[in-house]
Amino acid sequence: MNITYLDNNATTRTAPEVVEKMLPFYTEYYGNPSSMYGFAGYVAKKLAEARIKTAQLIGASAEEIVFTSCGTESDSTAIYAALQSYPHKKHILTTRVEHPAVKSLCEHLSAKKGYRVTFVPVDGKGFLDLDYLYDHITDDTAIVSVMWANNETGVIFPVEDIARVVKKRGAVFHTDAVQAVGKIPMNLADTDIDMLSLSGHKLHAPKGAGALYIRKGTKFAPFLIGGHQEKGRRGGTENTASIVGLGKACELAGERIEEENTRVRALRDKLETEILKQVPHTVINGDIHNRLPNTTSIGFEYVEGESILLMLNELGICASSGSACTSGSLEPSHVLRALGVPFTIAHGSIRFSLSVYNSDADIDFVIEQLPPIIEKLRMISPFRAQENQT
Amino acid sequence: MWDYTDKVKEHFLNPRNVGVIEDANGVGEVGSIACGDALKLTLKVDDNNRITDAGFQTFGCASAIASSSALTEMVKGLTLDEASEITNDDIAEFLGGLPREKIHCSVMGREALEKAIRDYRGEGEKEIDGEIVCECFGVTDKEIETIVKENGLTRVEDVTNYIKAGGGCGKCHEGIEGILRAHWGEEPPPMKKPAYMTNLQKIKLIEETLEREIQPSLKQDGGNIELVDVDGDRVMVKLLGTCSSCSLSQVTLKDYVEKKLRELVSGDLTVEEVS
Known part of the structure; x- marks a missing residue:
């Protein structure tokens, strides 16, 4: 069966160009980049090139990049670094719609480690309540962590503006930019962002490689303590092949960022417009303007998300849902609930996230197949009768 | 991805008895959109208290739809007394098992059936009992x-x-x-053997039992045990540490490990040592 992959906010296809660059580091160039001989020196040189390419994509300098194993490690490192650097400060400010990498860590710090955590709410369109955020920065605030773009709705937060205010108020600003890097042009040198997390596998690099940007001069303490790798900022032998892959992926992302914002955006818009036109009682979750170009979260009333996903699965279409049933919990997505999306829609919400590897044919296929699936499930649903009355 | 049996998938993709029976005389509704799943069961019961037809409408995930479909197939032709004997386990078993997280789908089926039968008998809503x-x-x-x-x-x-x-x-x-x-009481009860398991559930339970019940006591004597493979009811294990050189290891294996696994997982299991 052909796979129609529309779940790129979960993970992406590793670019063939990336795989090609990586392979020699599993076969030929297996040296440890910390070793003294020339054989390993080549590996160290390629790591340095990957660092430059990663830095270039986000407008940073190479020494501001620390390679990690994933976005979650980058987030944990950033938050713990700020807390350790300012041990007298006991307050963390973040949002209600963060990825679990930040949300669960903050909940843990609040429940087990005695930190005070404030979760900033969002409105119905998914926008942050900035007044609330600014009102809650105090002298006790060690770090403010706000994602650049939301993984479920794609809504973009004004992190550059927030960073400016946070800096003036004397706290550290971190952003989880895992979904934004490669889709939104960024030049960190011109901002007040202190730390930024990115993840390789969200931008066509392999899983197992991520990076943390640490602005020059930012107080820092390592999360993994060990060898002198990454200038003492992250112990542990480098995942050389994956990091080389990440470098290549960042180079490609820089070249493709325009395509993401033109061709991919047009595909997303077409998918959304056609589905809304063909399927009644359907809404888009989150603001439709200020959004990542590749993401749409569509809520279908009266049907449940997992059922939709499994029927799509029968056709080889991969997407994800904000529904509870797919995650093992019974509450629908905390993000959709934070937006105030009613249960009737939250349970039936599906996220499609595209990439440059999607074609017109992919989108046409979904536009053709999805409406009858919703129709079939609504035929089974007891709430169908109510639908007919409205 | 949920680990659904082929039967669950089949009932989900081709649900039987979808819809409302027009002249139904027993109706049971449970759940709501807010809960994430809901089921409306309609029954046609004849003068001999026999269910002649059943229909369902379900809002919910694949296993909720499959459980509802299974339920309608199961009750058709039964008398009300026979039908009221159906438990959520029966529904799960009919489908070849459900993932643990999805058992509430089969419970919803049983609840709807109970309500529909009460409705037919004119017993009205069950009073809410407790707090x-x-x-x-x-x-x-x-x-x-x-x-x-x-x-x-x-x-x-x-x-x-x-x-x-x-x-x-x-x-x-x-x-x-x-x-x-x-x-x-304060003491957690011993693990209980489930009535029916898919292969995967069985393997998981064997692993859990080894980890929770068997390994701790072997470790006290400096030994340990590792699961190598499961083939049908043959459980292949490797003895480690002091167990590997112990002259009584075969006794441990049969009289302790096998006994424990039979007690907690399935009476048909045999345990053998592989190197």
Whole structure:
């Protein structure tokens, strides 16, 4: 069966160009980049090139990049670094719609480690309540962590503006930019962002490689303590092949960022417009303007998300849902609930996230197949009768 | 991806008896959109108290739809007395098993059936018994007690899997723990052997049992055991540490490990040592 992959906010296809660059580091160039001989020196040189390419994509300098194993490690490192650097400060400010990498860590710090955590709410369109955020920065605030773009709705937060205010108020600003890097042009040198997390596998690099940007001069303490790798900022032998892959992926992302914002955006818009036109009682979750170009979260009333996903699965279409049933919990997505999306829609919400590897044919296929699936499930649903009355 | 059996998938993709029976004389509705699943069951019962037709409408995930479809197939042709004997386990078994997190789908089926039968008999709504513990899903202490007793549940997580209580905001976890403690006392009860398992569930339970029940006591004597493979009812293991050189290891294997696995997983298991 052909796979129609529309779940790129979960993970992406590793670019063939990336795989090609990586392979020699599993076969030929297996040296440890910390070793003294020339054989390993080549590996160290390629790591340095990957660092430059990663830095270039986000407008940073190479020494501001620390390679990690994933976005979650980058987030944990950033938050713990700020807390350790300012041990007298006991307050963390973040949002209600963060990825679990930040949300669960903050909940843990609040429940087990005695930190005070404030979760900033969002409105119905998914926008942050900035007044609330600014009102809650105090002298006790060690770090403010706000994602650049939301993984479920794609809504973009004004992190550059927030960073400016946070800096003036004397706290550290971190952003989880895992979904934004490669889709939104960024030049960190011109901002007040202190730390930024990115993840390789969200931008066509392999899983197992991520990076943390640490602005020059930012107080820092390592999360993994060990060898002198990454200038003492992250112990542990480098995942050389994956990091080389990440470098290549960042180079490609820089070249493709325009395509993401033109061709991919047009595909997303077409998918959304056609589905809304063909399927009644359907809404888009989150603001439709200020959004990542590749993401749409569509809520279908009266049907449940997992059922939709499994029927799509029968056709080889991969997407994800904000529904509870797919995650093992019974509450629908905390993000959709934070937006105030009613249960009737939250349970039936599906996220499609595209990439440059999607074609017109992919989108046409979904536009053709999805409406009858919703129709079939609504035929089974007891709430169908109510639908007919409205 | 959920680990659904082929039968669940088949009933989900081709559900039987979808819709409302026009001249139904027994109707049971449970759940709501807010809960994430809901089922409306309609029954046609003849003068001999026999169910001649059944129809369903379900809002919910694949296993909720499959459980509803299975339920209608199961009840058709039964007398009301026979039908009221159906348990959620029966529904799960009909489908070749359900993932643990999805057992509440089969419970929803049983509840709808109970309601529909009460409706036909003119018994009206069952009175709400006890006090609401889980406000998210409106589950009472009495309902939790019953499900704990009937199914030998020991953990909050299991209660959530069966009747959803505790699956929302999580504020009632302490309350549920209180009910579990009141039922079992401070000591957790021994693990209970489930009535029916898919292969994967069996392997998982063997692993769990080794980890929870067997390894700790072997480790006390400086030994250990590792699961190598499971082929049908043959459990292949490797003895480690002091166990590997112990002259009584075969006794340990048969009289302790095998006995324990038969008791807690399945009576048909045989344990053998492989190198």
